[in-house]
Amino acid sequence: MTARILVVDDIPANVRLLEVRLLAEYFDVLTATNGLDAIETCENGKVDVVLLDVMMPDMDGFEVCRRLKSDPATSHIPVVMITALDQVSDRVRGLEAGADDFLTKPVNDLQLMTRVKSLVRLKTLTDELRLRASTTRNIGIEELLSRNFASEDITPKVLLIDERKSSFERVQKMLRGSADLDIATDPHAGFFQAAETPYECVMISTAFADFDPLRLCSQLRSLDRTRFLPIILLAQEGEEGRIIRGLELGINDYLMRPIDQQELTARLRTQVRRKRYNDQLRASVTQTIEMAVTDALTGLHNRRYLDSHLQTLFDRSVARRRPLSVMITDLDRFKTVNDTHGHDGGDDVLREFARRLRKNVRGIDLACRFGGEEFVVVMPDTDGAVAEKVAERIRAEIAQMPFAVGHAGETIEVTVSVGVSSVLKGLDSVAGLMKRADLALYEAKSAGRNRVVAKAA
Ligand SMILES: [Mg+2]
Numbered sequence: 001m002t003a004r005i006l007v008v009d010d011i012p013a014n015v016r017l018l019e020v021r022l023l024a025e026y027f028d029v030l031t032a033t034n035g036l037d038a039i040e041t042c043e044n045g046k047v048d049v050v051l052l053d054v055m056m057p058d059m060d061g062f063e064v065c066r067r068l069k070s071d072p073a074t075s076h077i078p079v080v081m082i083t084a085l086d087q088v089s090d091r092v093r094g095l096e097a098g099a100d101d102f103l104t105k106p107v108n109d110l111q112l113m114t115r116v117k118s119l120v121r122l123k124t125l126t127d128e129l130r131l132r133a134s135t136t137r138n139i140g141i142e143e144l145l146s147r148n149f150a151s152e153d154i155t156p157k158v159l160l161i162d163e164r165k166s167s168f169e170r171v172q173k174m175l176r177g178s179a180d181l182d183i184a185t186d187p188h189a190g191f192f193q194a195a196e197t198p199y200e201c202v203m204i205s206t207a208f209a210d211f212d213p214l215r216l217c218s219q220l221r222s223l224d225r226t227r228f229l230p231i232i233l234l235a236q237e238g239e240e241g242r243i244i245r246g247l248e249l250g251i252n253d254y255l256m257r258p259i260d261q262q263e264l265t266a267r268l269r270t271q272v273r274r275k276r277y278n279d280q281l282r283a284s285v286t287q288t289i290e291m292a293v294t295d296a297l298t299g300l301h302n303r304r305y306l307d308s309h310l311q312t313l314f315d316r317s318v319a320r321r322r323p324l325s326v327m328i329t330d331l332d333r334f335k336t337v338n339d340t341h342g343h344d345g346g347d348d349v350l351r352e353f354a355r356r357l358r359k360n361v362r363g364i365d366l367a368c369r370f371g372g373e374e375f376v377v378v379m380p381d382t383d384g385a386v387a388e389k390v391a392e393r394i395r396a397e398i399a400q401m402p403f404a405v406g407h408a409g410e411t412i413e414v415t416v417s418v419g420v421s422s423v424l425k426g427l428d429s430v431a432g433l434m435k436r437a438d439l440a441l442y443e444a445k446s447a448g449r450n451r452v453v454a455k456a457a
Pocket residue numbers: 009010011053054055056
């Protein structure tokens with residue numbers, strides 16, 4: 001795993017110490033000895049994780065962290081605070097400043113490495129989502145991405161898997177008001193509950209009499225539905241080895257008993273905040289891509305998608321000397337459908353037409369709504385004669401059974417005219433191909449509708 005780690009400490013010897021240990025693990029290391037330099041490095045460079053000393057003159061680590069986390073350009077970079085103080089209040093202060101983790105000097109080697117690796121993994125995921133989000137921006141729908149990411153006020157839904165009554169009751173009490181907490185006392189039942197309910201975090205106690213809690217962690221990580229679900233381990237003093245193993249398995253955080261209420265709520269908040277950020281990025285990306293290329297009414301591809309893909313399919317067909325055909329279909333006298341049955345009736349017809357069209361084309365064919373009542377199907381590896389047969393099959397399928405409109409069991413006769421064209425050997429172009437299909441469609445209409453006309457090559 002190559003990642004770039006920024007080490008920030010006002011004492012050069014401390015910087016050097018961490019640098020050497022990180023270099024030994026093949027990380028790239030950047031360094032800074034004061035807060036302002038650290039912030040500038042984060043703004044300019046590609047920093048994956050910041051290891052941040054708390055006690056520094058001028059600007060302390062809390063303030064550096066707060067500034068990094070409040071700037072959208074740097075807020076997604078994980079920050080680990082490092083301090084000589086082992087005070088819970090400092091830990092909470094750090095987490096409240098937005099720190100993702102906290103390590104105490106002298107820093108335990110294994111703990112440092114597993115923490116850094118675990119955060120780098122999460123950062124990689126966020127980076128990929130951010131990249132995709134910014135790429136889809138080019139498709140043109142920006143408002144989805146400019147959506148506000150703030151959703152801190154919603155109480156998170158959390159599952160605690162813990163068989164000890166005294167222990168889960170204590171946690172229950174601590175989280176009253178800050179989480180909507182479910183308890184599972186059986187780890188197997190807890191696993192299914194986590195998979196079936198949209199939790200935002202799962203806390204797993206290590207104190208089972210007869211069960212390995214890390215097995216549960218690894219099961220949750222291997223299931224698609226819970227792969228990105230944050231896991232917090234509630235561990236005991238002396239379980240460092242287990243925690244490190246857990247971090248390697250992909251748990252996100254841990255707390256040592258006795259659990260401090262402030263630390264618990266702060267760590268939970270950090271996990272939920274990060275999950276919501278990634279979930280929203282993921283959702284905007286998916287939604288943006290779908291909206292950008294799909295016709296909302298019929299679920300077929302839209303014209304924008306056709307425009308961007310037809311040229312590719314055309315070039316491929318020419319390069320491989322394989323046939324390619326296109327059909328343009330247009331519902332006959334569609335205006336009268338709208339006039340008699342309203343736009344809802346018209347929409348019913350368009351949806352049903354799309355359904356029958358889809359049924360009659362292959363998976364590799366590109367079917368899309370071109371606009372209004374006009375649909376286009378691009379058929380790779382298909383010559384004109386075959387395309388004409390497919391078109392005829394679609395025409396017959398439409399004419400043969402009336403379309404239902406509205407909910408009253410009313411039906412209506414629908415017919416379609418189809419123009420077919422195929423790529424010509426020698427000089428041809430997408431524009432020429434589409435123009436010939438359009439002319440064929442025009443001929444079908446003039447000749448009385450409800451028919452297929454193919455332009456022979
Ligand atoms: Mg210092």
